[in-house]
Structures are given as structure tokens and as C-alpha cells.
Amino acid sequence: MVDGSHLPFEENISYTKFISTLAHDKGILVEAELGRLSGTEDDMTVEDYEARLTEAKQAFCIGNVHGKYPSSGPNLRLQLLKELRALTVNKGVHLVLHGASGLPSDLVKECIALGVRKFNVNTEVRNAYLESLEKPHKDLVHLMASTKEAMKAVVAEKMHLFGSAGKA
Numbered sequence: 001m002v003d004g005s006h007l008p009f010e011e012n013i014s015y016t017k018f019i020s021t022l023a024h025d026k027g028i029l030v031e032a033e034l035g036r037l038s039g040t041e042d043d044m045t046v047e048d049y050e051a052r053l054t055e056a057k058q059a060f061c062i063g064n065v066h067g068k069y070p071s072s073g074p075n076l077r078l079q080l081l082k083e084l085r086a087l088t089v090n091k092g093v094h095l096v097l098h099g100a101s102g103l104p105s106d107l108v109k110e111c112i113a114l115g116v117r118k119f120n121v122n123t124e125v126r127n128a129y130l131e132s133l134e135k136p137h138k139d140l141v142h143l144m145a146s147t148k149e150a151m152k153a154v155v156a157e158k159m160h161l162f163g164s165a166g167k168a
Helices: 009-025 048-052 078-088 105-113 122-133 140-162
Strands: 039-041 044-046 095-097 116-119
Antiparallel strands (some): 039 044
């Protein structure tokens, strides 16, 4: 994962190309984050206004957000996803959906059918960890095991939903 989203766009492109060349020489795929999504990440809120400043050529955003979706729920532009897939399907590009935490199962399955091959669900994994901390524990070892199991349960559930369970 190359995340140069903190850099000015042109520097981000150069940085991402450099890392991609190094990785591709070793046969490694590269995921790059070129723009920014609305939402909350690392306790930093990206205002909707700033997110709208990203040009279409700079980022793959179909309404997905980092962090928690609004109470109205996600509103993904699936037609745009379909168009992106048509443009990338024969170019070896794998579509990744950042901000997939909280998406309903039927929407995830629709995104898979439209070409998404990787989903980022960090918020759900973090929430499982934090919720586990709220339960009473006997000692630190039990606490650590409990948080690990809570996160593993979310990851296992998502692997089944994404169709990747048992394929490693």
C-alpha cells in the first residue's frame, strides 16, 4: 500500500510511480491512495468540502467514506463503479474499495460483481477491539487474548463475505 495522499498530487504521482517500479520489478502488486475520502481516519476528519476538491482523474471514490457512514447509510454510485471496471478490466488493474466498513452484505456482493477485488474494513476491526476492552477481564493476558479474538472474528466474517475464506 502506497499512501502519498498527504503529498501534493503531482509529488504523490511521482512517489507512487517510483514505489510501483520497485515493486513491479519484484513481481509485487501495488495499491495506491492518490486522493482523499470523506470521513474520519486516524482521528482526523476530512471535510466534505475538501473531499470534493479531488478531481475525478485523481481518485476512485464512488461515495465510499473512511470511518462511519452517516445515519442515512452509504450511497455508492454503482454505475460509476461499473464504468471504472469497464475501463480497467483488460489493463490488469484491481479495484480496491477503501471505506468499506459498515457496508451491507448485499452491497458488498454487488461491488464484487462489479469488479472490486479488495475491501478495506479497518474501522470495523478497530471497533471490535474497542468493544472488547469494555468487557470485564481478569488480567492483562486475558484482555489481550480477548481483543485479538474479537478482531479475528470480524476478519473471519469479512473473509467469508468477500469470498476469500480458505483461498490462502
